[in-house]
Amino acid sequence: MIVSMPDCARIIQSIAIIYAFIALLYTTSYFLASPLRVSLPLLLNLSSATLSNSSVSSLLSALDRQDSLQSSPHQKSLGSPTYIDNDLFLSKAFSNSLHPSKIIPFFYRASSNFEADDITITTLITSNRFPVFARLVERYQGPISVTIHVKNNSSDYHELLDSIHALYLSTPNMARFVDVHLVMDSFDRQFNTWRNIARLFARTDFVMMLDIDFAICTDFRSAIRANQAVMDKLREGNSAFVIPAFEYVNQERGRQQSSFPTDKTTLLSSVKGGHLAMFHASWEVGHNSTDYPRYYAAPPGEIYKVTKYQAAYEPYIIFKREGPPWCDERFVGYGGNKAACLFEMYLSGVSFYVLSDHFIVHQNHAYEEKARKDERKFNRKIYADFKEETCLRYLVTHYHDLDILDSTQGYNLQAECTKLKAFPRLARKVWSSSNDWS
Ligand SMILES: *[C@@H]1O[C@H](CO)[C@@H](O)[C@H](O)[C@H]1NC(C)=O
Ligand SMILES: *[C@@H]1O[C@H](CO)[C@@H](O)[C@H](O)[C@H]1NC(C)=O
Numbered sequence: 001m002i003v004s005m006p007d008c009a010r011i012i013q014s015i016a017i018i019y020a021f022i023a024l025l026y027t028t029s030y031f032l033a034s035p036l037r038v039s040l041p042l043l044l045n046l047s048s049a050t051l052s053n054s055s056v057s058s059l060l061s062a063l064d065r066q067d068s069l070q071s072s073p074h075q076k077s078l079g080s081p082t083y084i085d086n087d088l089f090l091s092k093a094f095s096n097s098l099h100p101s102k103i104i105p106f107f108y109r110a111s112s113n114f115e116a117d118d119i120t121i122t123t124l125i126t127s128n129r130f131p132v133f134a135r136l137v138e139r140y141q142g143p144i145s146v147t148i149h150v151k152n153n154s155s156d157y158h159e160l161l162d163s164i165h166a167l168y169l170s171t172p173n174m175a176r177f178v179d180v181h182l183v184m185d186s187f188d189r190q191f192n193t194w195r196n197i198a199r200l201f202a203r204t205d206f207v208m209m210l211d212i213d214f215a216i217c218t219d220f221r222s223a224i225r226a227n228q229a230v231m232d233k234l235r236e237g238n239s240a241f242v243i244p245a246f247e248y249v250n251q252e253r254g255r256q257q258s259s260f261p262t263d264k265t266t267l268l269s270s271v272k273g274g275h276l277a278m279f280h281a282s283w284e285v286g287h288n289s290t291d292y293p294r295y296y297a298a299p300p301g302e303i304y305k306v307t308k309y310q311a312a313y314e315p316y317i318i319f320k321r322e323g324p325p326w327c328d329e330r331f332v333g334y335g336g337n338k339a340a341c342l343f344e345m346y347l348s349g350v351s352f353y354v355l356s357d358h359f360i361v362h363q364n365h366a367y368e369e370k371a372r373k374d375e376r377k378f379n380r381k382i383y384a385d386f387k388e389e390t391c392l393r394y395l396v397t398h399y400h401d402l403d404i405l406d407s408t409q410g411y412n413l414q415a416e417c418t419k420l421k422a423f424p425r426l427a428r429k430v431w432s433s434s435n436d437w438s
């Protein structure tokens, strides 16, 4: 087959993309297996003595201390013969994010030592959500890794650091369970970067990607850890477990977390009574792949597979920290960002399973409506391109390089990518490159 020039350029381009992707995966796993894992937590050694001092200046001097720590030989060593400092490493790890930006992992480090097979909640908070976060910490009683964005060109930047400090001191459980990572820059709503930071620095093998405004109603953490079959699937890395999300029809009731149901029987009667409903019923595709009718009918203990996945699905899931794809950091602002994380996981071969005994309930609050509307419109276009690009990327790796397109792992990719209008064009490209270049 004769390759025309534009085709040829596209093939070279896709090979370059794949190469960059593999290179990134390689470097990421290399560093995760290296002493960086040990050295990063040491970045900021805030003992409880420092914590009792609530002045901003102590925080800032802690930052200075971090800088000097970083230049110590111990912090630079990542095992001979490679020497790399943390800022350089982080700039590579987050090279798709907006710059300049400073990431400070473990600005606060929880005192607990977590078991490797525990589940860390990874999340992001903005300053107006601090009270809600405090409730989550009290409720979960387990490891939490949170990214906080500090907008460093705003005039209240010092007050924000102060309020983070006050938040951390507000309950002893913060210091027991919560690791705080800071991102200091002038860019709002880089949600996927912040999600990846919380996941990268989680200290357990499994993570839950959760939005801060959800109340944890049932003890899925203990249930999962006690279930050998679920733990085995988590370890394999090709399964993610969905905790179904609900919200109150009446806004006011959604503000009273103390009255939220804590068992499925109560949940079902609230749903029947018309008080609770699936989360974001007005944006049905966000959650309806969870199949709520099936969830309501499921007998205790049932775990069922999501069989009606579609690309807007954005459930709250528990999965393996290392292995599944990371959230694409090119998404900034509202719309598509979380769905993009889930889409790429699904395409890579991760299947979703619903834990039918468990649920979370949204705590109502006001959204920034104007920003949401504008950014959603913009991100819809980006998401459409992203789907094509991701399909092409995984078609090449799954079909061409790894030859697993026809395996169970390749099923999701086939099912989802063939829905795209551009699929015939993409498939032809992969075909012709395999005929001409192999
Ligand atoms: C961190 O703090 C602990 C307790 O105060 C101390 O024993 C340890 O030496 C400190 N480590 C570093 C690297 O400063
Ligand atoms: C709190 O920090 C300030 C500034 O670093 C320092 O002068 C002061 O002694 C500290 N107070 C305590 C109780 O450590």
Ligand SMILES: *[C@@H]1O[C@H](CO)[C@@H](O)[C@H](O)[C@H]1NC(C)=O
Pocket (backbone or CB within 6 Å): 100, 101, 102, 152, 153, 184, 185, 186
């Ligand atoms: C904000 O942080 C970035 C990245 O660290 C830095 O380049 C910039 O100068 C900072 N801006 C202010 C106003 O401090």
Ligand SMILES: *[C@@H]1O[C@H](CO)[C@@H](O)[C@H](O)[C@H]1NC(C)=O
Pocket (backbone or CB within 6 Å): 153, 154, 155, 186, 187
């Ligand atoms: C901070 O930076 C953003 C983006 O660069 C800009 O829109 C905003 O006006 C800046 N704020 C201040 C207080 O300088």
Ligand SMILES: *[C@@H]1O[C@H](CO)[C@@H](O)[C@H](O)[C@H]1NC(C)=O
Pocket (backbone or CB within 6 Å): 284, 285, 288, 289, 291, 308
């Ligand atoms: C989800 O909602 C969309 C749009 O209303 C509909 O087309 C689709 O069939 C629904 N899926 C499920 C599993 O209910």
